[in-house]
Amino acid sequence: LAKTTQPISMDSYEGQEVNITCSHNNIATNDYITWYQQFPSQGPRFIIQGYKTKVTNEVASLFIPADRKSSTLSLPRVSLSDTAVYYCLVGDKRNLLGTDSWGKFQFGAGTQVVVTP
Amino acid sequence: EPEVTQTPSHQVTQMGQEVILRCVPISNHLYFYWYRQILGQKVEFLVSFYNNEISEKSEIFDDQFSVERPDGSNFTLKIRSTKLEDSAMYFCASSEGTSGYNEQFFGPGTRLTVL
Numbered sequence: 001l002a003k004t005t006q007p008i009s010m011d012s013y014e015g016q017e018v019n020i021t022c023s024h025n026n027i028a029t030n031d032y033i034t035w036y037q038q039f040p041s042q043g044p045r046f047i048i049q050g051y052k053t054k055v056t057n058e059v060a061s062l063f064i065p066a067d068r069k070s071s072t073l074s075l076p077r078v079s080l081s082d083t084a085v086y087y088c089l090v091g092d093k094r095n096l097l098g099t100d101s102w103g104k105f106q107f108g109a110g111t112q113v114v115v116t117p
Numbered sequence: 118e119p120e121v122t123q124t125p126s127h128q129v130t131q132m133g134q135e136v137i138l139r140c141v142p143i144s145n146h147l148y149f150y151w152y153r154q155i156l157g158q159k160v161e162f163l164v165s166f167y168n169n170e171i172s173e174k175s176e177i178f179d180d181q182f183s184v185e186r187p188d189g190s191n192f193t194l195k196i197r198s199t200k201l202e203d204s205a206m207y208f209c210a211s212s213e214g215t216s217g218y219n220e221q222f223f224g225p226g227t228r229l230t231v232l
Contacts (some may be wrong), residue, residue, distance in 0.1 A: 016221045028140070034220075038160070039207070041226070041228075042225060043121075043223030043224055043225055043226050044160060044208070044221075044227070045223065046220040046222070060157050087160070087230065091167065106162060107152075107159050107160040107161070107162070108159060109159050110159065
């Protein structure tokens, strides 16, 4: 499984854009890049997933360069409620009996984002 | 919106006792997972389950652990003889498992305290 490296923490003010970059130098051809958010005492929550280029949803954008060795999660105009730990995962997808199956997700230490007024 | 549920929310047990943690995955999902998170540490994968068998397991998931889907809705994690170091938050997750886009939905967790 590809190992991921991301900053331990980031501070931001309300209304700013937060960009968290994750390195995954050993990403494999079939790997997808997925980001999760976790609040204290809650389970992780899916934010966004991508394979290459740019993906955008109502919550965030994910930028993946052509070599796919890194990815950047962009949170536009953060609010206090965006204070959380953000995890970058590189998912191992394989075929199992002809059906797509996801192997184990390896969570790293994550990035603690603190948003202040 | 459908969600993964887990019971109990908090379980306290004595060392050496057996515990069963219960999860109800989202109804049309095919893949199920257990993770644990020791307080202040990262989320650790334990096991994935598909088609009534284990797909993948980590080195943490030793012979003391087992999983079962006893009926069409529940997914359980059993720890046969709990140790102090099993104290953690245990999260169940499920996913549709369709090709390409795959999102794991996590439950709220069960806090296990082993005394």
